[in-house]
Each structure stands twice: as C-alpha cells, then as structure tokens.
Amino acid sequence: MSIASKYDPHVVEEKWYSYWLEKKLFHSEPDNRKSYTIVIPPPNVTGVLHMGHMLNNTIQDVLIRRARMLGFNACWVPGTDHASISTEAKVVAMLKERGIDKRDLSREQFLEYAWEWKEKYGGIILKQLRKLGASCDWDRTSFTMDEVRYESVIRVFVDLYNKGLIYRGVRMVNWDPQALTAVSDEEVIYKESHGKLFYLRYYLSQGTVLPEGSEESGIKSDEKGQYIVVATTRPETILGDTAVCVHPEDSRYTALKGKQVVVPGVGRAVQIIMDEYVDREFGTGALKITPAHDINDYNLGMKYGLETIDIFNDNGTLNEKGLQYAGMDRFACRKQIVKDLEAAGLIEKIEDYTNKVGHSERTDAVIEPKLSAQWFVRMGDLAKKALEVVENDTIQFHPAKFKNTYRHWLENIKDWCISRQLWWGHRIPAYYYDVDGKVETVVALNREEAFRLVCEKHPGVVKSADELRQDEDALDTWFSSWLWPISLFDGIRNPDNEEIKYYYPTETLITAPDIIFFWVARMIMAGEEYRNEVPFRHVYFTGIVRDKLGRKMSKSLGNSPDPIELIEKFGADGVRMGMLLTAPAGNDIPFDESICEQGRNFSNKIWNAMRLVKCWEVSDELQQSYDNGVSVQWMEMRMAQVLEEIEKDFDEFRLSEALMKSYKLVWDDFCSWYLEMIKPAYGTPIDRETYEATIGIFDRLMRILHPFMPFVTEEIWHTLAERPEGASIMVQHMPHSVFYDQRMLDDFEMTREIIAGVRNLRNSKGLSPKEVLDLYVKGQCPAMFNGIICKLGNVGKIESVADKVEGALSFMIGTTECFVPVSLNIDKEAELKKLNEELKYAEGFLATVMKKLGNEKFVNGAPEKVVAIERQKKADAESKIAALKAQIEALG
C-alpha cells in the first residue's frame, strides 16, 4: 500500500468541508433531543478574520462539535454586526477617496453607499471561518440590521419608552467643530500638547469682609481688595463660569464658605462651592466651574444646581454669551482675553504646561465638550436583576474571577446612553412636532403609527405623517447586540414561536473579557426583561491574543499574522490545536507561529499511526497472544481513565487541559506504547482479534480528538474502515469513560519504569539496543507484563531472585531492585558514586519523615491517614537504604 508519509491537509480540508455542507450536517431543526445552542459574537460585517476571531471561534467549534457528538441537538448560529461607528468611518473614508464629502450627501444617499459597501465586503469574515472548519448552521446566518433584527430593535425601543425605561436627557459629547458632528470616545485621540497654565484673580464680591488672620492663607489682597487665584488652561471659558470650587478641608479657603467672587473681566458674581472632587495639590487648589464645557464641571453643576452657560456656536466661535468676543474663533478669543485680562491686572502669572488634548480622529480638530440631548436607558432595575443571576451562579463565569469586575461595574452603573450621531444604524423611532411653539415627542414603530398617536394626543395639529420630524440619530450598536440571543430566533416579534422556545436559553457564550459590560451584562438584562430568563448558562472568557513580545495584535504594528496564511502553512487542525494548547480560559495568549507546528506535527503523527496499522497483514489463523491480549486490555483501561479526566476538564471548561490529555493519550499511550507492544515483527502478520481491537480503539481516539481537529480525524476515520455513504465522524457518539482497574494501570506504570530503567542503562553505558540483556528482579514486581518488558526493553529473560546479583548493573524502582548482568567491565567508581547519591537522598528523605513522626504535635494533631502514610514512607525508606547499603558493600 502506498500512502504518503506526510499528511497533506489541503486536499483533505476542502474535501470534508464540502462534504459536511452537502450532507447538511451543520444544520439544526428543533426536534425531541435536548438543544445545545451557541450564538456567535457577531464580528463586524466589514471586518476580516484576525487571531482573536480564530481563538474565539475555535473554542465555539470545539464545544459545539462535542455537544453534537454527545447527542445534543447542537446549533451554532452565525451572523455579523453592522458596527455603526467603525463601518460608518470606513464608508466615510471610502467616499473621501472617491472625492465625496459626507456633508454633501443626504442621509438617503449616504445609506445607499453604505449598503453598497456592506454588500461588497460584508461576510468575507464568515467565508474565512469556513476555512477554520467552523460548523455553523449557515442557513441561519443573520445580520443585526436585517429585517427581523431591525424590527426587534425598534420594538424594544418603543416598549422600553412606553415602560418609562427610556428617556431623553442631557449629556456631554465630544463635539468636532470642524465636521460639525459629535464623535465617539473611540474617535478621540489624546495628544500631548504644550500650552500654558494661566493664574487668574477672582476678587471677592463688594461688601464681602473676611475675618482677621485670613491673609496668610489662600486669600490675597491688593489695593483693589481681597482675591483668590484660580489656575486654568482655557481662560476663554471664564465667560461660562458659574462657580469656583475648593476642597472642603482646605484650610486656605475655609473662610470663603458661602461667599462670592467675581469672574475676572466678566463682572459676574459667582458663589464659592466646596467639594471633595478638587485636587488640593493642583494649581492653587481652587477650581473654576464651567458646567457647559467640561464634563466634571457639569457634574458638579448638577450637584449644586449651578447655571449652565454655553458660550460656543457649533463651529467653535463664540456666541452672544461671549460678550464683546462674540463671533471670534475660540483660539483667537483665548489670545485676546489673555491680553485684556493682563491689561486689567487680573492675571497673577502664566506658566508653561503640558497636558493631553483630545483631537478628532476624522478632522484633527480640537474636541470641544458640548452638552446635547441624548437618549438613555434607565439601568436601575435591569442592573439589579443582571447582577443577581451572576451572583447566585445561575450564569457561571469561566474563569470565575470576572464576577468581581462584573459586580463592581453593575453596582456603580450609570444610565446607558444609546443615541449616536451617526446615520449607519437603527434610526431612533422618535418623531417630533410643534404644538404652540413647543416641541412634542412621540415614539412609535413607524411614521404612520406615530402620526396616529399624534392625532390622538393633539388632534388636528399635524396634517400628515410627512410633517413629523424623525430623530436624526442612530442607536448604539450594542442596543441591537444585546438582543442577539433572542432576536436570532425571532423571540422579540414572536415571543411564543417554536424556535425561541426550543433554542433559548443558549448554553455557552464565548467572548473576550473587554466587552463584559458592553455586551455580556446587557444581554443578561435583555434576557431578563424579554424572556424572564437568562440568555446563557455559561460565559467563557477568552484571553487577548498578543504577539510573542506581549504586545496587542494591531494593524499599525503589523504584528498580526494572517490566519488564512497560517492555515495554508500548518493546516486548520494544526492552527486550531496550536491556539488551544496555550489558551486556558481568561489568560492572554502570547502567540507565536511556532506553536502551530506542534499541531501540524501531531496531525502527521496520527497520519503515520494510521499508515502503520493499515499496512499490517492480518491473519485469521493466528491466535491472539497473551501479550497482545494484555496490551489491548491495558489500552482500553488507560483510555477509560483519561476519558474520565477529560470529561471533568470539559465540565470545568479547561479546554487546553482536555486537549493536552487527549494529545498525550494518542501520542504517548497509543503510539509510543500500545502500538509498539502489539506491533508484529517485520514481515509477520497480526492476529485478527488484536487488529480489530486496535481499529476500534483508533476509531474512538479519533472521536475524542474530533472536536479539536475535525479534518484529520474525519479523514482517518474514513480510512480505518469502510463507511456507508453520508457517514461522518462528526455525528458519531463521543466515547464515555467506563470502569477500569486501577491496580492493572498501576502495575503497568511500574512496567513502564522498568523498561525505562533498562533503556536508560543502555543509554548511559553505551550498550546497543540490539544487544539482548537479562533482567533479575528482587522484590515486588507484577509478572503480567513480563512479555512486554522483554519486547520493548529487548530483554532475553526475566527472573525473580531472593538475593542481589553479583557483578551486575542495577537500578531501583521504589523498593524493588533490578539487576542487569553485562559483559563489559563495571566502572566501580561511577557505580559507587551513583549509589552513594541515591543513598544520601534516601537518608535525607528518611530524616524528614522521622522529624515529622518524632513531633508529638504532628502525631496527635494530624489525621490518622496522614500519619499512616508517613509510617509507610519510613518503612519504605528504611528498606531502600538497607538495599543500597548492601549494594555499596558488595561493590566496595
């Protein structure tokens, strides 16, 4: 038979993926089996596969394939996310390249381009997932903006609004005065910039008299009166000042409590407020408060009921509140106001100062914090329920340490701002109209419905639906993602449909820990609100894939390998295995291409094991030998033992451990031991019974490995035996652990050690593996595997002896002495040295044991079992020491 000695994944992977698709093996329909559902964390629709996806989706595939083989109705639903911010940014950039400015387009025109873009690049990432072997039910592929998902999102918005859980409020946004739009936090780039820190004088209001002795503190005075000094980097914003704040425990300013100061150059008297927010060390410890132009100031303004004075126009020029500076650009104003204040003697000093200033990623303009009306979801009750189900382990986190992070966030949660100043996304279904010069709002599923509501509320005010003005903003992308596990099965629009009842709740969510708040927490909230049930039972947090220097993978660093190229190089199975081996849950993965080599080598190892087995000539006449019978028995038991461990690992989501154990079971136990044990001598046949047993074992080993390495296992499974048309390993039963005899396994461990001892002896003495040696054993030794020892150690005969053998090399396994007579001269010096070292070690060991046993507190305090073990150790050590001493004496 001619089978290539190297496994070639390329043909195999193509072949089996098409086969699986063709036989509809990934597709799921509700039936009477138990469901096992995973919903994919939807990747950005215009994204391309990176290493993070590889890891995440490999894990999902492992779990879903295993569930399928365990007899569940496994359903893995794929889909993509419209990702408002990043997709819109990409479309804007694309338009710019074509010489089109977004501002010149209408909303409709822009969206047309955006959909065009989506059609062109959307879903590339899903195609790439197929290369990885992902067993998604592709018939169910969804998009967060397709019809079902769109309607679900809008319905939820309307519903929450009607329940009073959605409201409109004020919030500080990052305003780009050049693009005339708000930009997201992610689009703000903080740059170091060299500016000045201006120290301004705020005089106390006329008539204010401070008590004696306050001069040496923060309060100064000159001919014009008493004043305090406030430091600022943005002197132009004093036009919007409505307070000055100091720390309540700052002794320099205690006298100021309840007093007022005058904003320099503006003449407005503002109150002094006291709050612990102020950093006493910074500047003079006094802070000017401009609620309209700084988020912290805004919060303080809310807390103390301060007036909010917005001094800017949208384009960054001063408005009428800017007094004589109205119409000037904000930076020109800064220069002018400094000049004017200096002239008026209101500036104490100016220092150089370096700080970080936010710039717009799109236009590079300096970001202006600006108050604006936004939509919010009330988090109170939703958060409470979401916290509860994680605290009481209805939902389990793996690893559990993320519960802490989760708790902290939910306990300090703020309302969720869900409006975004974007076009690409779900447009907010709020409609505005005017009644007596006042703007009124209705929220409805669509314009017609809105019109109907308006007619009820204010009959005759609005003539037609077209007159209603719909909100220009789109919803935060997470406002659609949080419904994903429900909306995928149409559970929002049709809450009682068969699919949602069957597939929901899903089983496990696999995601990265950095979106625990954005996504995980909110899905839990939505699940509680709309299904009254958690969306998943387990959350498996993957690590972040880094390069081998520990840096995050990023495009700009160019340190992210192309997963598709990796698959080309090492095969999908190799890459999958490489990723999983170094990826315990929640740990970051320092990724190095070379770890995929181990996976590739393993594929090859299995391939060659198959080659070996398939090239044996099978004899029907030959009786199974005793040794072969024992070998089969041992392998079966060993497999049962490891399976037990693997099952436990899966229960605890220790996937790397489970894979490593499977790896060693196949490579070490099966290939290195079992196959060597039963391998017939060259040119001789193997008996049928052993052969069939071996095929059976091989078959089950492939099933164990299948979730990790789907392609190579399918290929080999088909090679091992004739399979009916349409058969596939992916729908075979996963082997279960069965009873095994621990004694027999322990005996074999001893056998292994004896064989290793003999081999080691050869190695260290330069004896050829071809030279047959004899073995004499003094002490306990299982005879069951003697034939195996002879075969694998190339031992001629094994004899049990009562006394030590003169002139032989020796080694000890526990308290058992093994002697190997050799023809060559024994190097007495070296032997003595080795024996003395062992003796020294054994005596040291005995000493520690004796110390323990001599300690009354130990003997009385420790459990009996532990003491008994110590006594046994003492006895073993003593007999070992006696044996070693005897050997040393014999040599010397």
Place this chain on the structure above:
RNA sequence: GGGAGUAUAGCUCAGUUGGUUCAGAGCGUCUGCCUUACAAGCAGAAGGUCAUUGGUUCGAACCCAAUUACUCCCACCA
C-alpha cells in the same frame, strides 16, 4: 485617580479542601540514534530559594498582611 487580576523550569501554563519526595506537564535545550509508521521521528537527561519579607499552623506553592513588578478595565488631570 478608581477597580480587578497575575507572579511556579529558558518559554507557556497545571498544581482541586493546606498533608506521599509535591515541586509537575508541553514546548524548547542537551546527549545518543537515518531501529522497517513517522527526523514533522525514536530513546534518554538536565533545568525551579514556587516574586520578596513577615505571620498563622504539627505542617504552607496553597491561608493572612505588607512590599515589589507587570497586565487589564473604567474615569480622566482644571
């Protein structure tokens, strides 16, 4: 600034309720082998003061405290 986490062999990680000499695995390294499935392989070996310092205990890699270093998340420095 607030919160969370990590520290064990050259690298990546196990180590379950404190109790066997418990200090482990894989990779890498070194030595010897082209042995008839596989050199993408086979047979062996070496490698660690369990970050540091104290404490609790008969007994600590494990529990407690402090220190040091690193990582992540959130908020952002007037």
